[in-house]
Amino acid sequence: MTIDWTHFTPFSSLSGGILIGLAAAVFVLFDGRIAGISGIIGGLFRPKRGDVAWRSAFLFGLLAAPWLYQTVAPLPEIRVDAGSGTLVIAGLLVGIGTRYGSGCTSGHGVCGISRLSPRSLVATAGFMLAGFVTVLIVRHLFA
């Protein structure tokens, strides 16, 4: 393993992580809920009374974040290497997988590990392992 020092961004990544932690803290302390994004979206498929407004508000916040960000600084460059076919397959797998597994990087990875939940530790280990192996196969074995 070689460390990619040119792309390593310790300060901004740690700061961004702290903001993500603060967002989860605001949500659980005021609304009593887990900031798990796949679960918040998934709940809209079975809407309950009084449920749609806060779910939509949270998701709208995520969508509006880049607009707020760029009032202060230009948005960082992004690069999407995946083609359309890969994006569709990846999206389908993420949609099905996060619903069967009851969570994603936010619900299990951030909130669940913070709660020291054994289920979330197992889930996070699972999706990280699958992510590492998938990139290994795509970049190094099939390349």
Place this chain on the structure above:
Amino acid sequence: MTSFFALLSGLIFGIGLIVSGMTDPAKVLGFLDLAGTWDPSLALVMGGAIAIGLIAFTIARKRSLSLLGLPMQLPTARQLDRRLILGSLTFGIGWGLAGICPGPALVLLGEGVTQGALFIAAMLAGMGIFEWLERRKA
């Protein structure tokens, strides 16, 4: 007020994702590429988020009501079953293929990135398939 704090949390969350670098799929894949030149940044994103989360959830666990007087709705499931493990592995494969997970996908859509919109459409279809299979089983 519930929706106000949901909106606030979503905004802070999204800004955190942008600041951290998680909205750049190439950076996420750089973290998942252990065998190549590895970018450890995302470990610090998780570390920073969990450091704050540990404090918040320690407080939350001791309360039955939130600061707005709402019931504290923390998950109660304990079983490590096949659904949890297979679901998480499936999610991880998708994450490793594109370098995008649900939160950053929404931010990318908000930025008007077409690949983000395509990913979201497929992700919603995947969630729809899950719902359809669950309802058929019931």
